[in-house]
Amino acid sequence: MNVARSSGYYRTRYGEDFALLDTKTxxxxxxxxxxxxxxxxxxxxxLALDLANQxxxxxxxxxxxxxxxxxxGQISLGHAGLLAAGAFTTGILFKELAAPFWLTLPAAALAGxxxxxxxxxxxxxxxxxxxxxxxxxxxxxxxxxxxEYETRRGFSTxxxxxPPRLGxxxxxxxxxxxxxxxxxxxxxxxxxxxxLRSRTGRAWRAIHGREAVAAALxxxxxxxxxxxxxxxxxxxxxxxxxxxxxxxxxxAEAFSLYLTIEYxxxxxxxxxxxxxxxxxxxxxxxxFPYAIDAAMNxxxxxxxxxxVVFAVNYSAFGLxxxxxxxxxxxxxVGLWRRAQDWFLxxxxxxxxxxxxx
Amino acid sequence: MQIAVNIAVLASIYALICCGYVLxxxxxxxxxxxxxxxxxxxxYGLYATASLFKGHPLIALAAAAGLALAVGLAVYAALMxxxxxxxxxxxxxxxxxxxxLLRGAMMLAFGTLTQHPLRDLGWENASIGLPGGARIxxxxxxxxxxxxxxxxGLFAFLRGTRWGMRMRAAGQNPxxxxxxxIGLHGIYALSWGLATFTGGLAGMxxxxxxxxxxxxxxxxxxxxPAALVGGLDSLVGALAGSLVVASAEVLLIQYxxxxxxxxxxxxxxxxxxxxxxxxxxxxxxxxxxx
Numbered sequence: 001m002n003v004a005r006s007s008g009y010y011r012t013r014y015g016e017d018f019a020l021l022d023t024k025t026x027x028x029x030x031x032x033x034x035x036x037x038x039x040x041x042x043x044x045x046x047l048a049l050d051l052a053n054q055x056x057x058x059x060x061x062x063x064x065x066x067x068x069x070x071x072x073g074q075i076s077l078g079h080a081g082l083l084a085a086g087a088f089t090t091g092i093l094f095k096e097l098a099a100p101f102w103l104t105l106p107a108a109a110l111a112g113x114x115x116x117x118x119x120x121x122x123x124x125x126x127x128x129x130x131x132x133x134x135x136x137x138x139x140x141x142x143x144x145x146x147x148e149y150e151t152r153r154g155f156s157t158x159x160x161x162x163p164p165r166l167g168x169x170x171x172x173x174x175x176x177x178x179x180x181x182x183x184x185x186x187x188x189x190x191x192x193x194x195x196l197r198s199r200t201g202r203a204w205r206a207i208h209g210r211e212a213v214a215a216a217l218x219x220x221x222x223x224x225x226x227x228x229x230x231x232x233x234x235x236x237x238x239x240x241x242x243x244x245x246x247x248x249x250x251x252a253e254a255f256s257l258y259l260t261i262e263y264x265x266x267x268x269x270x271x272x273x274x275x276x277x278x279x280x281x282x283x284x285x286x287x288f289p290y291a292i293d294a295a296m297n298x299x300x301x302x303x304x305x306x307x308v309v310f311a312v313n314y315s316a317f318g319l320x321x322x323x324x325x326x327x328x329x330x331x332x333v334g335l336w337r338r339a340q341d342w343f344l345x346x347x348x349x350x351x352x353x354x355x356x357x
Numbered sequence: 358m359q360i361a362v363n364i365a366v367l368a369s370i371y372a373l374i375c376c377g378y379v380l381x382x383x384x385x386x387x388x389x390x391x392x393x394x395x396x397x398x399x400x401y402g403l404y405a406t407a408s409l410f411k412g413h414p415l416i417a418l419a420a421a422a423g424l425a426l427a428v429g430l431a432v433y434a435a436l437m438x439x440x441x442x443x444x445x446x447x448x449x450x451x452x453x454x455x456x457x458l459l460r461g462a463m464m465l466a467f468g469t470l471t472q473h474p475l476r477d478l479g480w481e482n483a484s485i486g487l488p489g490g491a492r493i494x495x496x497x498x499x500x501x502x503x504x505x506x507x508x509x510g511l512f513a514f515l516r517g518t519r520w521g522m523r524m525r526a527a528g529q530n531p532x533x534x535x536x537x538x539i540g541l542h543g544i545y546a547l548s549w550g551l552a553t554f555t556g557g558l559a560g561m562x563x564x565x566x567x568x569x570x571x572x573x574x575x576x577x578x579x580x581x582p583a584a585l586v587g588g589l590d591s592l593v594g595a596l597a598g599s600l601v602v603a604s605a606e607v608l609l610i611q612y613x614x615x616x617x618x619x620x621x622x623x624x625x626x627x628x629x630x631x632x633x634x635x636x637x638x639x640x641x642x643x644x645x646x647x
Contacts, residue, residue, distance in 0.1 A: 144620040
């Protein structure tokens with residue numbers, strides 16, 4: 001979408017401007033990619049499969065945050081709180097009512113939507129920094145409520161959730177999980193891509209650009225902001241529900257501020273305002289600790305530093321985030337686009353100021 | 358009576374931490390979420406100097422305070438000057454990333470065990486009886502005293518000195534200030550230095566009182582609601598906000614539920630954001646877009 005072709009590519013119908021995949025080459029590559037994704041679990045080892053599952057699971061939350069922050073321009077530092085809300089709704093319904101997953105999933109989505117309204121209400125009055133701070137405050141309150149439930153009901157170590165069942169068949173095998181999560185991630189991605197080229201998505205971009213102008217164009221700023229929060233937190237709560245089932249365990253400690261920061265890092269490192277960026281950022285952030293681990297093994301530092309792997313991860317993660325913020329604010333997508341431009345424009349260096357972009 | 362003393366001690370802890378948030382925000386319009394980690398770094402600075410200057414506790418304290426000032430200047434020189442003029446989100450995220458980096462680095466350098474700098478300095482934390490039957494620890498009294506000194510010093514600095522006037526000017530209108538020949542980078546670096554100095558002081562005193570461990574970061578994070586409640590660009594507001602948040606926290610813990618302690622500041626913050634987002638003493642401003 002919206003990428004300049006080297007030459008000889010002209011759109012002749014309005015519908016082509018809307019197409020998600022507009023050339024044959026793109027369609028072919030997409031088919032190859034889907035085939036590769038479908039074949040992946042049959043060639044990957046157990047660790048690689050688990051990593052893929054983690055990436056797919058996290059991509060839901062990252063796409064949701066990208067819609068909210070990257071497109072609608074609303075800062076949220078409460079993402080872990082929303083994940084926790086989905087996970088706790090699932091855990092509580094399972095523990096109290098032994099509810100099956102086809103009840104807990106919609107319930108989690110509903111809880112997410114309701115919390116989205118609550119998280120979004122401050123955005124009607126607050127902007128920028130103050131909005132970020134109010135979502136941060138809500139994060140702490142959600143986590144407190146979850147922890148309170150745990151201690152009051154005597155699950156102080158956490159709530160154990162059985163795998164979802166359909167008749168006799170239980171979803172407890174990594175390969176089956178892979179396909180479920182792949183379907184969920186693909187559905188979310190398609191939903192987001194479609195939403196963004198609809199009226200709602202255009203309204204979000206408009207309020208991101210400038211609220212006064214958006215209002216002058218006839219967009220209800222309040223409705224656009226609230227809808228961004230509601231859509232984003234519904235997806236996030238569904239991700240939280242899947243997270244609860246995938247881990248089989250819900251506890252307030254799992255949803256620290258650090259988790260929020262990881263999701264924000266996915267959006268930043270991937271590149272603001274791009275769904276591809278959300279996916280690239282997810283892959284980067286999820287695989288990063290494992291890459292650090294592998295690098296330490298390779299350098300032979302693993303024995304000496306084994307007790308502080310956690311600390312090494314922490315500082316390396318902070319460093320990478322700083323490097324991206326300072327040197328490549330466009331994120332991985334920016335790098336990717338620059339590489340693309342380099343090949344497309346050779347022997348020239350700059351894009352023309354006017355014309356297709 | 359004891360409750361009043363507890364409120365006073367907690368409020369002065371919050372106030373001492375808060376003035377860092379306020380100093381940085383007032384000059385540079387950045388909310389530094391790395392403040393908790395910088396506090397902890399200050400406390401570790403004391404731990405390091407305590408073993409370096411054995412038997413000279415006052416020299417160790419002074420050296421640690423100087424170190425904290427230098428760390429603040431270094432943070433601005435190394436990272437934050439690149440964030441001037443960037444969006445609010447980018448600057449806040451840079452401070453968050455800095456916080457993560459610092460926390461990891463501190464775990465690597467100092468380990469994760471709880472340290473007791475008070476013992477290393479060779480001091481005792483005596484308990485002092487007050488009229489009315491209340492008791493206060495010596496470090497608690499020192500906390501209240503140093504908060505008073507720091508705030509007095511800051512008011513005098515901002516009102517009475519040329520650098521203080523420059524800092525206020527840069528906070529009010531950076532463009533005009535720069536055109537009148539004020540070096541913004543110098544001012545911004547100074548505000549980071551001062552903020553880290555006061556934060557480091559708070560970190561040291563808390564570590565002297567309760568031991569040095571990773572919960573220090575959480576105390577730092579719990580203090581920023583106080584700064585927001587008072588108004589992010591007002592030092593008087595920071596004092597008032599600390600008092601409000603500390604009394605709410607102490608009273609609710611006493612009479613409702615001790616488990617509430619971690620969330621009370623955030624409840625107060627949310628209530629404030631709904632009623633009066635710019636805080637008790639803050640100036641109403643056109644808030645920046647993302």
